Structures are given as C-alpha cells and as structure tokens.
Amino acid sequence: xxxxxxxxxxxxxxxxxxxxxxxxxxxxxxxxxxxxxxxxxxxxxxxxxxxxxxxxxxxxxxxxxxxxxxxxxxxxxxxxxxxxxxxxxxxxxxxxxxxxxxxxxxxxxxxxxxxxxxxxxxxxxxxxxxxxxxxxxxxxxxxxxxxxxxxxxxxxxxxxxxxxxxxxxxxxxxxxxxxxxxxxxxxxxxxxxxxxxxxxxxxxxxxxxxxxxxxxxxxxxxxxxxxxxxxxxxxxxxxxxxxxxxxxxxxxxxxxxxxxxxxxxxxxxxxxxxxxxxxxxxxxxxxxxxxxxxxxxxxxxxxxxxxxxxxxxxxxxxxxxxxxxxxxx
Ligand SMILES: NC(=O)C1=CN([C@@H]2O[C@H](COP(=O)(O)OP(=O)(O)OC[C@H]3O[C@@H](n4cnc5c(N)ncnc54)[C@H](OP(=O)(O)O)[C@@H]3O)[C@@H](O)[C@H]2O)C=CC1
Ligand SMILES: O=C(CO)COP(=O)(O)O
Numbered sequence: 001x002x003x004x005x006x007x008x009x010x011x012x013x014x015x016x017x018x019x020x021x022x023x024x025x026x027x028x029x030x031x032x033x034x035x036x037x038x039x040x041x042x043x044x045x046x047x048x049x050x051x052x053x054x055x056x057x058x059x060x061x062x063x064x065x066x067x068x069x070x071x072x073x074x075x076x077x078x079x080x081x082x083x084x085x086x087x088x089x090x091x092x093x094x095x096x097x098x099x100x101x102x103x104x105x106x107x108x109x110x111x112x113x114x115x116x117x118x119x120x121x122x123x124x125x126x127x128x129x130x131x132x133x134x135x136x137x138x139x140x141x142x143x144x145x146x147x148x149x150x151x152x153x154x155x156x157x158x159x160x161x162x163x164x165x166x167x168x169x170x171x172x173x174x175x176x177x178x179x180x181x182x183x184x185x186x187x188x189x190x191x192x193x194x195x196x197x198x199x200x201x202x203x204x205x206x207x208x209x210x211x212x213x214x215x216x217x218x219x220x221x222x223x224x225x226x227x228x229x230x231x232x233x234x235x236x237x238x239x240x241x242x243x244x245x246x247x248x249x250x251x252x253x254x255x256x257x258x259x260x261x262x263x264x265x266x267x268x269x270x271x272x273x274x275x276x277x278x279x280x281x282x283x284x285x286x287x288x289x290x291x292x293x294x295x296x297x298x299x300x301x302x303x304x305x306x307x308x309x310x311x312x313x314x315x316x317x318x319x320x321x322x323x324x325x326x327x328x329x
Contacts, residue, residue: 001024001025001026002024002025002026002074002075002168003025003026003028003072003073003074003075004020004025004026004027004028004073004074004075004076004077004168005027005028005029005030005069005070005072005073005075005076005077005100006020006027006028006029006030006077006079007030007066007069007070007076007077007078007079007080007088008030008031008078008079008080009029009030009031009032009033009036009046009048009049010049010079010080010081010279010280011049011050011141011142011279012079012105012141013029013031013049013077013079013080013105014046014049014050014053014141014145015050015053015139015141015144015145016077016079016105016135016144017029017055017060018050018053018055018144018145019144019169019171019174020077020168020169021055021056021059021060022056022059022171023168023169023170023171024059025059025168026059026061027059027060027061028061028063028068028069028070028072028073029060029061029062029063029069030063030064030065030066030069030070031046031062031064032064032088033064034064036048036062037062037063037064040055040060040062041057041062044056044057049141050141050142050144050145052145053145066088066091066092067091067092067096070092070096070097070100071096073100074100074101075100075101075102075103075165075168076097076100076101076102076103077103077104077105077135078102078103078104078105078106078117078121079105079106080106081106081108081280081282081285082106082107082108082109082110082111082117082282082285082286083108083111083280083285085106085110085117085120086110086113086120089120089121089124089125090124092125094124094125094126095125096125097121097125097127098125098127100131101131101132101133101161101164101165102118102121102127102131102132102133103132103133103134103135103154103165104117104118104121104132104133104134104135104186105134105135106282107136107189107190107192107193107282108190108193108282108285108286109190109285109286109289109290110289111285111288111289114289114290114292114293116183116186116187116190117134117186118132118134118182118186129156129157129182130156130157130158130161131158131161132156132161132182133154133155133156133158133161133162133165133182134154134155134156134182134185134186134189135152135153135154135165135169136152136153136154136155136185136186136188136189136241136245137150137151137152137153137240137241137244137245138150138151138240138244138245138247138248138249139151139152139248140248140252140254140255141254142254143254144173144174147172147173148173149173149175150173150174150175151174151175151176151177151240151244152166152169152174152175152176152177153176153177153178153179153185153239153240153241154166154169154176154177154178154179155178155179155180155181155182155184155185155186155241156178156180156182157180157182159178159180162178162179162180163178166178179239179241181233181235181241183227183230183231184227184231184233184235184242185241185242187223187226187227187230187231188223188227188237188241188242188245188246189241189245190282190286190289190290191219191222191223191226191227191246191286191290191304192219192223192242192245192246192249192250193249193257193281193282193283193286194257194283194286194287194290194303194304194307195215195216195219195222195223195246195249195250195303196246196249196250196255196257196258196261196283197257197258197260197261197264197281197283197284197287197307198215198219198261198303198306198307198324199212199215199216199250199251199258199261200255200257200258200259200260200261200262200263200264200265201261201262201264201265201307201310201317201321202215202261202265202321203258203261203262203265204261204262204263204264204265204266204267204317205265205266205317205318205321207321211325212250212251214328214329215250215303215324215328216246216247216250218302218303218327218328218329219246219250219303220237220243220246222300222301222302222303222304223237223242223246224237225299225300225301226290226294226297226299226301226304229297229299230293230297256277256279256280256281256282257281257282257283259277259281260273260274260277260281260283260284261281261283263276263277264310264311264317265317265321270284270311283307284311287304287307287308287311287312288308288311288312290304291304291305291308291312302324302327303324306320306321306323306324307320
C-alpha cells in the first residue's frame with residue numbers, strides 16, 4: 001500500500017485525498033486546525049471544503065501533527081496555497097524529505113521569492129528535481145467531488161515518478177498522463193490564474209463572451225512569450241495541461257480566480273473580495289510575482305500588467321480594461 005502525506009485541508013487537498021484513498025492508498029492528512037481534524041475523524045467529512053464527500057477512516061488518517069504525517073509517508077502531496085508553503089514547510093527538518101517523492105498540486109509561486117514551488121522545495125530540502133513532480137490539468141475540486149470525468153497531467157523530469165503517480169490517480173472518472181515539462185506546466189498553471197482573474201474583472205464590468213474569447217486568445221500568446229523567455233523549449237500549448245487549464249479556469253463557475261476578479265470588476269476592494277470568498281485566489285499573489293519576474297525579462301505582458309495595476313496600484317478596473325481593449329486584435 002502506497003503511503004501518502006496530504007499537506008493542506010482545502011478543496012484541492014480534499015479532492016485529491018478522495019481520489020487517492022478510494023484508489024487504495026493510505027493517506028495521512030495534515031490540516032492546520034485541530035477542530036477540523038476532530039470533525040473529520042468524528043463525521044468522515046471535511047466540514048469546510050467539499051463537505052459532501054464521505055471518507056473511509058481505514059484509509060485516511062487526519063492529523064495536525066505535520067512531522068508525524070510526513071515521517072510515515074513515501075509521497076508528499078503539497079496542496080496548501082503558495083502563500084503559505086514557506087510557513088508550513090519551514091517547520092520541517094531539512095533532511096526529512098531526503099527519501100520521499102514530492103508532488104506539488106499548487107498553482108502559484110512563493111511570494112517574495114518569486115520562484116516556483118518545486119524550485120523552492122528543491123532548494124530548501126536539497127533535493128534533485130527528479131524527486132519532484134507537479135499535478136496539473138483542467139480539474140476543479142468541485143467536479144471531482146461529483147465524480148465528473150476529469151483529466152490530470154503529472155509533470156516531472158522523472159518519467160518513472162510521473163507514471164507512478166499517474167497510476168495512483170487513475171480511476172473510473174480520472175485519466176492521468178505523464179509529461180516531462182515541469183517548469184512549463186508550472187508557469188502556465190500560475191499564469192492561467194491571472195488570466196482567469198482578469199477575465200472575471202471584465203465580466204464584472206459587463207463585458208461579454210465576445211470580449212472574453214479575444215482576451216483568452218491574447219492570453220495564450222502572452223503565456224507563450226513569457227514561458228518561452230524563461231524556459232525555451234518546444235512545447236505544444238494547446239495540450240490540456242496548458243490551454244485546457246486556462247479555459248476551465250477562465251470559464252468555469254467554480255473558478256476561485258474568476259469569481260474573485262468578477263467581484264473586483266463589480267467594485268469590491270481586494271480586502272472585501274478576499275473576505276467574501278473564504279477561499280484563496282492564487283492569481284492575486286501570482287500577478288505580483290510574475291510582474292516582478294518580468295522586470296528583468298521585459299516580455300510584453302499587457303494582461304498581467306493590467307491586472308497588476310488594478311490589484312496593486314488601485315487603478316480603476318474600467319480604465320485598465322479599456323486600455324487593454326485597444327491592444328487586442
Ligand atoms: N480548488 C481547486 O479546484 C484546485 C486548486 N488547485 C490549487 O491548490 C492549491 C490549494 O488551493 P485550494 O485547495 O483550492 O484552497 P481553498 O481556497 O479551497 O482553501 C484555502 C486553504 O488555504 C488554507 N489557509 C488559509 N489561510 C492559511 C494560513 N494563514 N496558513 C496556512 N493555510 C492557510 C486554508 O486552511 P484552513 O481551512 O485551515 O483555513 C485552506 O486549506 C492552490 O494552489 C490552488 O491553485 C489546483 C487545482 C484545482
Ligand atoms: O486550477 C484550477 C482548475 O484546474 C482551479 O482554479 P481556481 O483556483 O480558479 O478555482
């Protein structure tokens with residue numbers, strides 16, 4: 001039986017814990033709140049995220065003791081929002097992860113450091129990238145809870161690691177396939193959140209589907225330019241790990257990023273939108289990281305710049321989207 005440490009108690013951690021445990025893995029599940037752990041042990045449900053999912057307590061082992069959960073596992077799955085990764089992982093001893101395989105399910109960058117989560121983990125725990133992988137693809141946790149057909153991609157420089165984790169995920173409603181473009185997949189997953197957020201802003205301002213289609217088409221070009229500047233190698237951005245994830249996030253009713261953007265477009269402040277959501281829109285943090293990274297690269301990124309001006313420089317959403325409109329073809 002594979003032993004997995006699920007790190008995080010939010011929607012995506014809950015969806016992945018469901019898939020992995022129902023496929024037969026033993027899932028030690030770290031969440032920060034003792035009350036949430038006790039509730040899960042008592043009722044078999046995560047009370048705040050995907051609360052309809054019932055867990056088999058002979059397969060999942062909730063705990064708020066991070067060291068104990070990590071020690072027992074062969075695999076670590078990181079599923080806390082990127083902004084909290086450092087807080088959580090810095091509690092672990094540097095040697096703890098030496099013999100473990102690490103999968104990040106996070107679609108964000110480490111704020112302040114402006115680096116990918118896999119790069120942070122490799123640096124902090126002195127691990128080769130071949131010990132790391134990323135879960136990507138268009139897949140909302142809410143649809144996993146409903147067992148709707150979904151597709152995941154595991155990106156890793158190690159084909160063996162990627163295939164082994166795919167095997168743990170595949171089931172009646174999840175198809176998983178391996179890819180070797182770790183950096184490209186991770187950067188695109190970060191960027192699609194910024195696009196979805198901007199798409200939500202436009203929707204909140206009253207722009208329709210015609211504008212959104214042009215926004216998303218331009219976004220693909222922006223993603224291509226940026227990812228190529230950072231990591232030039234041939235990649236087909238129409239693959240579901242890239243374009244598919246951009247589409248689902250930009251269009252889905254379940255998207256946190258689109259919902260957050262929509263509130264900004266309708267006139268909410270960042271603070272009030274965050275309070276109302278009670279879930280995390282990674283795009284808010286990603287805009288800052290990508291904007292700062294791009295100060296060196298100087299890639300033309302009109303959509304990211306517009307989002308940055310709105311969220312961090314308090315420029316009116318209506319003005320920024322109006323300016324963006326003139327740049328699109
Ligand atoms: N949701 C989805 O469908 C998908 C999400 N992802 C990615 O998964 C990652 C996790 O997101 P998701 O599960 O959606 O998160 P949610 O928005 O569902 O939940 C927020 C999570 O953040 C935690 N959190 C909030 N504040 C803190 C803090 N100060 N310190 C530590 N943890 C905190 C919450 O813990 P608590 O409950 O204790 O407050 C909770 O676990 C993100 O990178 C996201 O992009 C990827 C694919 C799909
Ligand atoms: O990454 C996701 C779907 O693939 C989830 O996106 P949101 O965080 O915007 O809900």
